Amino acid sequence: MxxxxxxxxxxxxxxxxxxxxxxxxxxxxxxxxxxxxxxxxxxxxxxxxxxxxxxxxxxxxxxxxxxxxxxxxxxxxxxxxxxxxxxxxxxxxxxxxxxxxxxxxxxxxxxxxxxxxxxxxxxxxxxxxxxxxxxxxxxxKYDPPKASEAILTVEKIPLKALFKLKDGRVFRKDEKLRKRFKCTEIATRRIYLFSPVAEVELIEGATAA
CATH class of the missing domain: 3.30.2010 (Zincin-like)
Known part of the structure; x- marks a missing residue:
């Protein structure tokens, strides 16, 4: 073609x-x-x-x-x-x-x-x-509507809430460091930095200490 x-x-x-x-x-x-x-x-x-x-x-x-x-x-x-x-x-x-x-x-x-x-x-x-x-x-703003309302960005979910990525890994949202959010992977306790606009799926009703 x-x-x-x-x-x-x-x-x-x-x-x-x-x-x-x-x-x-x-x-x-x-x-x-x-x-x-x-x-x-x-x-x-x-x-x-x-x-x-x-x-x-x-x-x-x-x-x-x-x-x-x-x-x-x-x-x-x-x-x-x-x-x-x-x-x-x-x-x-x-x-x-x-x-x-x-x-x-x-x-x-x-x-x-x-x-x-x-x-x-x-x-x-x-x-x-x-x-x-x-x-x-x-x-x-010009993206088509998401099929699932559960898909959010990191900046829009509450502090200490749990979220997961498409690969199934689960994280806790921690404090903001300058332009990115510090997040802890639950399984490994390793710290990762996420862009505020990274797409994640909120695990409803779940928070972690």
Whole structure:
């Protein structure tokens, strides 16, 4: 099937031709990936005989899929220009992300709130990646309704409540440390740091000391 037709299933149709051209121009292996809780997308630089590789989660809404795709292509472009000399989300990457996002701004593809969040994110040197919460929340507003109301984010569940991940592991929500929440895995007593917007399933009525 034609690349454009495939891409139109995952991102706004107006954006598909340009992304298809980037895949060809940069000679990039572009993979639509399974869901990964820890990240929306991934970029791998050429290594071991393989060229540039980008993967993006299949279950993102069209705007999140496009933002993630541009994010990863900006990594690719920055690697081509600077190799390992540039920081992963440093000035060079931000400049490339801004330039590569411009055609989609000109086509007026994004809703106003997402465009505003992207501009704010790019103008904020403290924001290190697409884990920027303002941008994340703007994108998530366009997700389809969840099938299960039990799915929440860590920031929305009570302190000391128990929750579980898709892999079945159970945690207790503890105090907030700067931008993340400290959580204790019940089975191992190990401490993990969770993003406030990490999706979890609340174990109703359960709390732990």
């Amino acid at each position: 034609d690349k454009v037709k495939i891409l139109e299933k995952y991102l706004p149709a107006q954006a598909a031709p340009l992304i298809a051209r980037w895949i060809d121009y940069f000679k990039c292996e572009f993979k639509i990936s399974r869901n990964r809780n820890s990240k929306f997308g991934d970029y791998r630089s050429p290594y071991g005989g393989k060229g540039h590789r980008i993967s993006v989660n299949y279950d993102l809404n069209p705007y999140a899929f496009l933002v993630t795709t541009v994010h990863e292509f900006a990594h690719l472009h920055t690697w081509n220009e600077h190799k390992q000399k540039a920081k992963p989300h440093g000035t060079e990457w931000k400049n490339n992300f801004k330039k590569m996002m411009q055609p989609f701004f000109e086509k007026d593809i994004f809703p106003v709130d997402i465009k505003k969040a992207i501009v704010s994110y790019l103008d904020n040197p403290a924001a290190s990646s697409c884990s920027d919460l303002n941008l994340y929340r703007a994108l998530r």
